[in-house]
Amino acid sequence: MRVRTLLNPFSCRQRFEKMPWHAIFPNAQEKLTVEIGFGTGSFLVHYAQRYPSHGIVGFEIRQRLVKQAEASIAAAKLTNVHPVEGNGQYGLEDMFDDNTLDRVFIFHPDPWPKPRQQKRRVITPAFVQLIQRKLKPGGELFIATDVEELWQYMHNIVTTASQLTPTTNDLFWEQDYRTRWQEMTQEQNRSRFFGTFAKVL
Numbered sequence: 766m767r768v769r770t771l772l773n774p775f776s777c778r779q780r781f782e783k784m785p786w787h788a789i790f791p792n793a794q795e796k797l798t799v800e801i802g803f804g805t806g807s808f809l810v811h812y813a814q815r816y817p818s819h820g821i822v823g824f825e826i827r828q829r830l831v832k833q834a835e836a837s838i839a840a841a842k843l844t845n846v847h848p849v850e851g852n853g854q855y856g857l858e859d860m861f862d863d864n865t866l867d868r869v870f871i872f873h874p875d876p877w878p879k880p881r882q883q884k885r886r887v888i889t890p891a892f893v894q895l896i897q898r899k900l901k902p903g904g905e906l907f908i909a910t911d912v913e914e915l916w917q918y919m920h921n922i923v924t925t926a927s928q929l930t931p932t933t934n935d936l937f938w939e940q941d942y943r944t945r946w947q948e949m950t951q952e953q954n955r956s957r958f959f960g961t962f963a964k965v966l
């Protein structure tokens with residue numbers, strides 16, 4: 766059996782430059798979106814194919830997975846997706862102006878169950894405040910997990926530490942939510958917990 770070793774995101778200390786996204790996505794300027802922790806990159810490819818007028822930037826700390834996603838993106842000849850190796854928390858802070866993102870996706874983040882590991886979780890009070898700052902008014906955060914305790918923890922942080930408001934986007938969850946981890950939980954008949962939060966300011 767293959768054992769998956771988790772990489773502490775804070776061992777990835779690299780910081781980033783601000784990027785000229787309009788020049789990087791000249792044919793996809795309708796919406797700017799970010800996925801944090803893209804894993805194999807299956808959502809990036811699916812989303813970029815389905816929405817050719819959207820630019821999507823993905824962050825992943827595991828180099829092997831970044832290379833795998835790069836290969837899938839090249840095979841699909843996609844020009845509206847940009848995978849980045851590194852910690853998405855630093856990437857979001859460094860690479861984007863405030864009020865510029867339409868959507869941020871975080872699907873099945875690593876649970877880090879021990880109390881001393883919780884600071885490694887992607888969703889923290891400081892990070893949801895950063896996401897709120899980077900989203901446009903009307904922009905949305907999408908979160909999913911298969912760990913109920915993590916869902917309650919994340920939902921609680923988003924609704925208490927930020928002004929992001931729970932909203933519904935059934936079409937997205939029915940048609941666009943396609944990730945490797947989502948497929949695995951479906952195959953194993955396990956529960957999934959997901960929700961959308963909007964910046965209404």
Ligand SMILES: C[S@@+](CC[C@H](N)C(=O)[O-])C[C@H]1O[C@@H](n2cnc3c(N)ncnc32)[C@H](O)[C@@H]1O
Nearest residue numbers: 774802804824825826852853872873944945946
């Ligand atoms: C359980 S996997 C889920 C992958 C994918 N989102 C899916 O649903 O199939 C979580 C992924 O997030 C990555 N990750 C965890 N923290 C991260 C961070 N701060 N920045 C970027 N990637 C991160 C991990 O390396 C791992 O590949």
